[in-house]
Amino acid sequence: MQLDLGPDHRTAILRRMHSRLIAQFGRVIRPDDKRRDPMWALVQGVIGARAKTAVSNDNADRLIAEYGSWERAAEAPLEELKAKLQTATFPAMAAERLKACLQEIIAQCGKASLDHLETMETADAMDWLETLPGIARKISAGIMNTSHFNRKALVLDSGHRRVVQRMGLAAPKADTTRAYDELMPLLPPEWSAEDLDEHHLLGKRLAQTFCRPKRPDCPSCPVRADCETGAPL
Structure with missing residues (x-):
């Protein structure tokens, strides 16, 4: 018989x-009105490697405006796509991944659409997305959470x-997939999909301002009291 050890203390830390x-x-x-079509979210993620969000948003908006559909974008020559993605951090890689991803969706679904994911459980939908070229856990979660799907x-x-690794909420050497799998069971059950979205945006801002890769500002960090690796109080 397993003992009920009660809620994990890390859930309280997240709150x-x-x-x-x-x-x-x-x-x-x-x-x-800022939640976009899931296909737009997919494209924005695929072309956004190491690029600023505003740049990726602009590129995705420009592609759909110029081509009119993702099917037409998939048909575009690779060099043409590369030229249209020059503001991406890695335009050649972005163009190759985007074309391959769009073509695979069309091959499987008959069109550039993710409508079939609407009836799938979130984990199953993410597993399907991660079989596509250029789609890993960050992008699959983004598609499910920030688009019209609005999932947890x-x-x-x-x-x-x-x-979260510095705070001891995820293993120090965990990749994104493992960190996701470790964190999801710890999230407060009352949090909505919108709360998860806000938590990420706040965590991202913390990383940019206090918890920087080098020389983090631990003394000023608002979550220092719950951090395992930050400077002591």
């Missing part, structure tokens, strides 16, 4: 972390992952 980050940075809530899936970029 405190969220409250302290809101107190530090204010609310970061994505309006409903925590997006983890490298900065947010660094924060």
